[in-house]
Amino acid sequence: MLSPEGESARRIDGLWWLMFWISVVVFAAVAGLMAVAIVRRRRRGPEVDASEPRWGDPFVVIAGVIVPAVILTSVLVVSARDMVAITNAGDAQLTIEVIGHMWWWEVRYPGGVETANEIHVPVGETVRFEVSSVDVIHSFWVPELAPKVDMIPGRTNVLDVRAERPGTSRGQCAEFCGLQHANMALFVVAEARAEFDPWLRNEALPAPVPGPGATAGLGILLDSSCVGCHTIRGTEASGTLGPDLTHVAARQTLAAGTIANTHENLAAWISHPQSIKPGAVMPPTDLSPQELSAVVEYLEGLT
Numbered sequence: 482m483l484s485p486e487g488e489s490a491r492r493i494d495g496l497w498w499l500m501f502w503i504s505v506v507v508f509a510a511v512a513g514l515m516a517v518a519i520v521r522r523r524r525r526g527p528e529v530d531a532s533e534p535r536w537g538d539p540f541v542v543i544a545g546v547i548v549p550a551v552i553l554t555s556v557l558v559v560s561a562r563d564m565v566a567i568t569n570a571g572d573a574q575l576t577i578e579v580i581g582h583m584w585w586w587e588v589r590y591p592g593g594v595e596t597a598n599e600i601h602v603p604v605g606e607t608v609r610f611e612v613s614s615v616d617v618i619h620s621f622w623v624p625e626l627a628p629k630v631d632m633i634p635g636r637t638n639v640l641d642v643r644a645e646r647p648g649t650s651r652g653q654c655a656e657f658c659g660l661q662h663a664n665m666a667l668f669v670v671a672e673a674r675a676e677f678d679p680w681l682r683n684e685a686l687p688a689p690v691p692g693p694g695a696t697a698g699l700g701i702l703l704d705s706s707c708v709g710c711h712t713i714r715g716t717e718a719s720g721t722l723g724p725d726l727t728h729v730a731a732r733q734t735l736a737a738g739t740i741a742n743t744h745e746n747l748a749a750w751i752s753h754p755q756s757i758k759p760g761a762v763m764p765p766t767d768l769s770p771q772e773l774s775a776v777v778e779y780l781e782g783l784t
């Protein structure tokens with residue numbers, strides 16, 4: 482949150498530091514006055530001198546009412562200004578749908594492109610996110626780029642985001658949504674048009690045709706329970722409960738940021754997902770070691 486990579490995040494960062502320094506000054510003033518009071522009382526002893534002038538009343542009104550009112554009103558004005566600026570981020574060129582699931586992110590681009598858990602955006606352009614959920618309330622939060630926005634079943638919330646620099650920002654579900662809430666992460670990759678456009682064109686293509694070594698893996702996969710939940714565009718696999726796997730090998734992580742997308746992790750994830758992400762909807766897959774390695778080889782070709 483304190484290393485902003487986008488305009489909205491920069492405003493939130495500014496607001497955070499403003500409130501931090503106000504709190505530091507107020508805390509130091511209160512602690513200082515308390516120390517003075519303690520020292521004075523110690524020096525004078527326990528008796529109260531009734532003839533002493535009561536200077537306390539105007540001080541309480543100033544320090545207890547007027548000063549806090551001025552501080553809180555100023556912060557309210559600044560945060561209202563920032564909220565308006567964040568909400569009206571500008572004309573979005575691209576709309577991306579993000580749909581929360583327990584516990585992963587479905588991502589849709591215009592033109593039937595579907596992916597999961599990794600969102601690419603063109604740098605320097607306003608992108609509109611339309612977020613919703615199919616089960617419980619999740620919250621879409623990419624702290625380096627934008628404020629968080631709740632994903633509510635039956636409702637679409639909108640968030641405009643502009644990444645200022647190329648780079649990858651981690652996002653996190655920010656609303657408790659069950660056992661694997663903490664393992665519901667995503668990545669936003671901001672890149673120049675020269676990289677974003679080819680990426681999107683590739684994502685729009687059907688799955689690459691497997692090479693001679695990987696054809697067996699596709700056959701095994703199509704005979705397995707995998708196809709009940711996953712779609713691989715261009716093949717008969719057309720399940721919709723789990724992430725679209727058409728270009729799964731191009732993604733950096735598996736299981737919504739839980740593990741890196743490596744050969745070993747992919748095999749482990751397919752054979753015993755429950756030991757990696759207990760409670761995940763994906764059941765263990767009953768494949769022999771040879772079948773598993775053929776399926777992994779096929780999936781690794783899906784770039």
Ligand code: CUA
Nearest residue numbers: 619654658662
């Ligand atoms: Cu989804 Cu927490």
